[in-house]
Amino acid sequence: MAEAPQEGPKLSDLFEEIWKIFNFVDTCDEPLADDKVQDKIYFGVQKCEKAVHMTNELSLFSDNESLDEVASSELKYMLLPALLGFFTYQTTRAERLPLVKKARLFFTDYLRLCKNYEVTDIDVGSVDEDGEDSAANMSLAAPRGMDLKAMASTRQSKIEQFRKKKEMEKRMKELHELMEKETVEEEIKREYYTTMLKQWVSRCMEEIDSINTEIPILEHMARMKAEQKKHPNEHKNEHPPKKQLKPVRPFILTKDMVQKQVFGAGYPAVPTYTIEEFYEQKLADGTFHPPTSGIGNMSLQDRAANPEVAAVEEEKYMTEEERKVETDDPEELQRKREHDDWKDDHRRGWGNRKNML
Known part of the structure; x- marks a missing residue:
């Protein structure tokens, strides 16, 4: 008779560990490149990948069901792609350009999941496997050449998003206090996790917008490095050293x-x-x-x-x-x-x- 396989950590326990690591990284005052912080981020990535694999094996989420069909205790597992994107974006121990593109994929996966469950109505478009935008561009930044009317509309939209964000933060604080009690009603639990999902929608949009701004800069830097490797002697005398000025001699009043x-x-x-x-x-x-x-x-x-x-x-x-x-x-x-x-x-x-x- 074959031995039964040993059971690993439960998904709920694994998520609790991930959430503790997230709170540490998100609130710590130490530099992001510090070894202690980067170690935490590394463990966060590993645990998130494991948790995502477990949710896929359990088939917790599918494209043909609604949010009402998901149990309240399982709503929090929808955050795993966003948390994985967060940890990936904070990593400093690898080349930056592939990292930010990978993080963008995780953020868009989360937004797509929330769109399927009607948590949000934002359509981020499709993304290629290489991380490049397809014809349906998902960029959240304002396009160039906008007229004044479109700019005013975009500004008004940002103001409205900021107002909603503040309202959600206030409500989230109230719900968190209720969740700390010994007995919590099912409606409070469901509203708490649903509000958390909406908060992360807003956060993912901001992160994607930041990544879309950072990627052209990183690509330009990569091209410059490649050019310098191909033609190392062409860039030596582009910036001749500046002439050092003689220091100004101090003047003081003498007695005579x-x-x-x-x-x-x-x-x-x-x-x-x-x-x-x-x-x-x-x-x-x-x-x-x-x-x-x-x-x-x-x-x-x-x-x-x-x-x-x-x-x-x-x-x-x-x-x-x-x-x-x-x-x-x-x-x-x-x-x-x-x-x-x-x-x-x-x-x-x-x-x-x-x-x-």
């Missing part, structure tokens, strides 16, 4: 001319002026003049340094101005008349109008 002649202007060990020292010397030799406030004989610096004295000076100034006005001081009257005459001959806004005509 003798110090500059001995040490040079940029010698780092030479004591330099502070701004206050430089300003004080320029005041002493008469190069600079302290700015005045127009009130008394105090400069602006003196007023800032002695606010109490400045207040007294200001009060004296205002008192003197009032006295001149009340007594009709002849000098003050003459000054105002001259100022009025000057304003008659110099209208406001005149001044230097060079290059303004």
Whole structure:
């Protein structure tokens, strides 16, 4: 009598392991190329392939049945092609171009499965075995040469998709909390998995759109590498090295001319002026003049340094101005008349109008 074959892991247990790996990769903060992350992704690919093989052997899904005919506990297994596409797209240990084309095939397989079960009405078209688009192009990106009306329609469609995505995320969060309870109703389970399938439809569309943008770049890079291998000497002198500019020598203020002649202007060990020292010397030799406030004989610096004295000076100034006005001081009257005459001959806004005509 032949021995019965040993049973392997159950499909439900295998899916739980796959889902844990997905959550780790999707939420981890470590770099994607990190060995630990890539090891997880490798195991995710292996387990997904095994789970897909098991679902095919069990014939869980077919083209001639509807979503209502699928048991609630089996709805989650429809995600396996999408999860396999996710892990394949995140792999960095192989050549990039074949990987992204393979990932696109898995994503489109998932969308086609959801279309058959009427989870979505999106028709992604057919894809060749080599990963190339057939005549029924599945590209989700907007074609070139679109008119303004079509662009506005596409923009409105994206806004509507974004709104639905946010609503699904909110509902998914509520359903997830209900699924955590000890007893869950069958309707809640079914809505939870159905909403999850719709979420992944949106995610797969985004991933395919990203892949369709990445593939032409990767193909161009592959062509450039092939050209360089064929003609290695033609590309050597395309970008001649740039001339290195001499570094700018720093300029500092030295104490006197003798110090500059001995040490040079940029010698780092030479004591330099502070701004206050430089300003004080320029005041002493008469190069600079302290700015005045127009009130008394105090400069602006003196007023800032002695606010109490400045207040007294200001009060004296205002008192003197009032006295001149009340007594009709002849000098003050003459000054105002001259100022009025000057304003008659110099209208406001005149001044230097060079290059303004």
